[in-house]
Amino acid sequence: MxxxxxxxxxxxxxxxxxAVNLREPSRNVIDVGGRGxxxxxxxxxxxxxxxxxxxxxxxxxxxxxxxxLVLWKCHDERIKGLEQEMFSLVKxxxxxxxxxxxxxxxxxxxxADMGYNDHVVVRPCNPDKESMSWVFRRVDLSSNAYQxxxxxxxxxxxxxxxxxxxWVRVGDCDLSDERQLWQICGLDGTCDF
Numbered sequence: 001m002x003x004x005x006x007x008x009x010x011x012x013x014x015x016x017x018x019a020v021n022l023r024e025p026s027r028n029v030i031d032v033g034g035r036g037x038x039x040x041x042x043x044x045x046x047x048x049x050x051x052x053x054x055x056x057x058x059x060x061x062x063x064x065x066x067x068x069l070v071l072w073k074c075h076d077e078r079i080k081g082l083e084q085e086m087f088s089l090v091k092x093x094x095x096x097x098x099x100x101x102x103x104x105x106x107x108x109x110x111x112a113d114m115g116y117n118d119h120v121v122v123r124p125c126n127p128d129k130e131s132m133s134w135v136f137r138r139v140d141l142s143s144n145a146y147q148x149x150x151x152x153x154x155x156x157x158x159x160x161x162x163x164x165x166x167w168v169r170v171g172d173c174d175l176s177d178e179r180q181l182w183q184i185c186g187l188d189g190t191c192d193f
Contacts, residue, residue, distance in 0.1 A: 040089040046159045047145055047181040052085040055101035067108050067122035070166040071159050096133035096151050100125055112150040118169040144191045145181045156180045
């Protein structure tokens with residue numbers, strides 16, 4: 001059943017992705033100015049659940065709050081535009097990549113809280129901050145599974161646990177932890193990094 005849900009997720013991704021490419025592919029490539037060099041635009045999906053990483057907009061029903069990184073149903077109709085779940089991978093000045101959001105989260109990047117806790121933060125992008133730099137470590141050649149390793153802490157991004165709601169966390173890297181396995185797919189429909 002789990003394999004079926006993952007296959008269904010990436011099948012839906014390929015169809016929606018093809019539609020985006022046919023419609024207007026260039027609109028997803030953004031000008032990152034002095035923040036670094038745009039290298040790739042990717043959708044990051046959790047292997048086991050088939051859900052997508054999304055930077056949740058800071059505005060909800062007229063309120064202003066901080067952006068948050070969540071794991072959510074891919075292509076949810078309540079999310080305005082497919083770009084909400086796309087990340088521009090920008091080469092940082094510290095090695096690795098900045099995970100820059102698109103659409104309503106433009107100019108916001110994913111980082112890890114510098115204390116030894118499991119919090120993931122979304123802040124204005126800074127290519128000089130190691131806390132915002134991530135390395136994609138391939139762990140399974142047969143399924144293109146990756147761990148997302150945060151450079152300043154050496155910890156890995158993980159899907160939410162039972163008590164985390166939808167919020168994504170970091171934790172000590174563990175290859176046996178299915179919450180830490182991700183698939184990164186590009187706008188061309190391939191999942192090769």
